[in-house]
Amino acid sequence: MRLVMAGMALSVAAPATAQDVQPDGPDIVVTAGKPLKLDAKVLRAGQRRFAEDRAMLSPEGSLRFELWRGGRRIPAGMVPIVLSDGKGHDLPVTIDGDGRMVFASLPEGRWFLTAPAQSQGMHLRPIVLSRGTTTEDRRLGDIRAQCHVMISMGKAQATLLEWPLIGLFEAVGACESKRFHMFHQAEHPIASAKAMTPHGERELRLSEKGTSYVPPMSDRTLGNDVRVRIAYR
Template sequence: MRMMVAGLAMMPADAQDIEPDGPDIVVTAGKPLRVDAKLLRAAQRRFAEDRPAHAPRATLRFELWRGYSRISATDVGLALTDGAGGQLPVTIDGDGRVVFATLPAGRWFLTAPAQSQGMHLRPIVLSSGTSVEDRRLGDLRAQCRVMVAMAKADASLLAMPLIGMFDAIGGCASKRFGFYHPVEHPLASATATGAGVMRTLRLSVTSTSYEAPLSDRNLPNDARVRLAYR
C-alpha cells in the first residue's frame, strides 16, 4: 500500500518494483493554484520546531512544480489573497522559489492566474552552501517533517487514522517506510556519505525520485546526499 503525504511517497520498506512518483499538494486539473495559508503556517511552525536539531543553517522555501518539472515562480503572478478582495505580493528569491516571512492573520490563500493549472507546491529545506544535488541529510529530515505537518493541516477526517498510524510507528524516523524525494531530471545514482559510512540509495522505477535514508542512525544530520543525473 502506498501512502502519499505532501510530496513524499511512503512505502513499506521491503516493497519491490517501486513506483513512488506521485502528487504533492495537488491542484485539481483545470483549476488555478489555490493553497490555503494554514498549510504554509503549519510548515513554518514545524520548521521552526525542528530547525535547531536538524537544519540550524537552513531556510524554508516553497517550489512550484508541474509533473516532473520545477517552474520558476518569478513570472507566475503569485499573490496572497483573501475572500474580501485583499491582495498581498509574494517574495520570490533568485532561484525562483517562494519566500514567506510573516503570513497575515485570517483566511488567506496563495493564488495564481489560469496558467497555474496543474501546478503543485512543495516545501524545500536547504542549508547555505548546499544544493538539491548535494544536500545535508538533516535538511531532508526536517523537510519530511514539514511535509507531514502540511499534510495534517490539509487532511480529511478519513485520512487522519492513516496519518495517526504513521506517527505511532515513528513518523519520518520510521524504518518501516521508504521515503522518496522527487527530482526534476532522471537519476543515474544517489548516494549518502557521512561519518565513514556510504550508502547507495534506491531509485524509483522511473529514476525520478530517490529513497532518502532518514531513519539510518549511522548517518548524522551532516551526512551529504549527492545526486548524479543521467
C-alpha cells in the same frame, strides 16, 4: 491505499518487510484548468514545524516552497501568485533568485495562496536547504526537516478519512520509520545517489525510472551533517 500529505503523495504498497512510498510527488495539487487556492494555515503549519526542528536538524537552513508540473520544477515567477483574503485585498509573494517562494511572515486571519487556472496541473512542495548546499548536494538533516514539514502541512489540511492513515504513519515512526521508504523526486533523471557516510559512500536506492531516490532518514547512525549527493544522467 494512499496517504496524502503536503509535499508528497504517499502511495503505500505492502511487501512483507517494508513499505515503499513512491514518489514524493506533492499532495497540494492544482488540477488542470482550476485555480490554485491554498489556505495559508497550511503554510503556517509548515513554518511552525520547521521552527521547532531548525536548531537540531537544520541550524543554517531555510524553508522555501516550489511549484512543480509533473516531473519539472517551474520557477514561481512564471505564474502570477498572490496572497489574497478573498475580499479584494492581495499581497505579492516574495520569490528568491532560484524561483522559490519565501514567506518570512504570513498575515493573520483567513488568507489564501492563489494563482490563476493553468492548462496543466501543478504541485506545491516545501524544500529545506542549508547555506552552501544544493538540491544535488544536501545535508541529511535538511531532508529530515523537510519531511517533518510535509507531515505537518498534510495534517493541517487532512480530511477525517485521511487521519487514520496519518496516525498509522506517525505510530510507526513517520519520517524516521524503517518500515517506509520515501522516494524524493529530483528535477532530472538520476544517474546515481549516494550518502557520504563516515565509513565511505553508500549507494542509495533509485525509483524504477530513476526520477527519485531514497535518502537514509531512518538510519540513526548517520548524523544530520551527512551529505546526500546525486548525479544526473
